[in-house]
Amino acid sequence: MGHGPAVKLGKDNASSYKTRLGIWMFIAYTLVYAGFVVINATRPHLMEEIVFGQTLAVVYGFGLLGLALVLAVIYNSLCNAAEARLNK
Structure with missing residues (x-):
């Protein structure tokens, strides 16, 4: 039972952004x-320092x-703002 795509996909003008x-x-x-990684490789003893308990x-x-998570x-x-602006 092939139902096809749920929505029609068009050109995404925001893809380069x-x-x-x-x-x-x-x-x-x-x-x-x-x-x-550099701290762990070169000065691993620094990772033993207590910070915020x-x-x-x-x-x-x-x-x-x-x-x-913040970057995501x-x-x-x-990206949502760019899509709304560029894909009118």
Whole structure:
């Protein structure tokens, strides 16, 4: 039983904006993550430091998770606005 697509998909005029935004956000996140990797590779004893009652490793790790969620919300919001503006 082939039902076909639920909606008719057209040209997405915001696709280049969404691509550029996604790449910039990926680069930003990668740099923050690279900092985590570099600290662990070159000065692992720093990850034992206590920050906010936890080790830096735990705080940095949860910070990476939080940053990913924040970036996802920002990306979604900006892309929805761009689609509404450019796909009239």
